Amino acid sequence: MARLSREGRGADSRYDRRREIARGGMGRIIEVWDADLRRSLAMKVILGRKKAGAEVSEVDERRLSRFLEEAQITSQLDHPGIVPVHELGIDSDGRVYFTMQLVEGRDLRQIFELARTEREGWTRSRVISVLIRVCEAMAYAHSKGVVHRDFKPGNIMVGRFGETYV
Numbered sequence: 001m002a003r004l005s006r007e008g009r010g011a012d013s014r015y016d017r018r019r020e021i022a023r024g025g026m027g028r029i030i031e032v033w034d035a036d037l038r039r040s041l042a043m044k045v046i047l048g049r050k051k052a053g054a055e056v057s058e059v060d061e062r063r064l065s066r067f068l069e070e071a072q073i074t075s076q077l078d079h080p081g082i083v084p085v086h087e088l089g090i091d092s093d094g095r096v097y098f099t100m101q102l103v104e105g106r107d108l109r110q111i112f113e114l115a116r117t118e119r120e121g122w123t124r125s126r127v128i129s130v131l132i133r134v135c136e137a138m139a140y141a142h143s144k145g146v147v148h149r150d151f152k153p154g155n156i157m158v159g160r161f162g163e164t165y166v
Contacts (some may be wrong), residue, residue, distance in 0.1 A: 012092045042102040071098040081137025084163045108153035133164040
């Protein structure tokens with residue numbers, strides 16, 4: 001049986017960065033190609049400090065602590081409505097990242113707009129079924145003592161087949 005060696009192999013050789021999907025206050029989400037498992041993933045990379053208008057890799061301790069806590073807590077929540085975390089690591093530039101399932105679809109803000117204008121099969125009752133799944137995911141997180149710090153429609157994804165992720 002062949003053995004895989006990970007020595008000397010970092011995020012930069014395993015993950016091919018494709019495009020930025022989103023950016024928030026703490027990090028940016030990048031679509032990456034996982035060369036080992038041959039699949040697309042989402043990678044959240046912590047944002048560094050701004051210095052003279054440019055981002056530097058230096059990260060303050062409080063931000064790093066919150067980023068690591070997000071990755072660890074999310075990875076411990078096993079629910080179909082919560083995006084699974086696959087890996088936590090540091091890239092060659094010293095930036096902390098974690099990878100997770102890539103969800104293809106729209107955020108809840110966009111779904112609300114489609115339902116308001118009754119486009120692409122989105123109706124109020126279909127949106128209510130999405131909201132029920134969101135409530136189930138949040139109830140699960142709350143039962144584990146986890147409170148979402150940035151709960152808003154833009155942070156809820158609805159996949160092409162109606163799968164819903166917080």
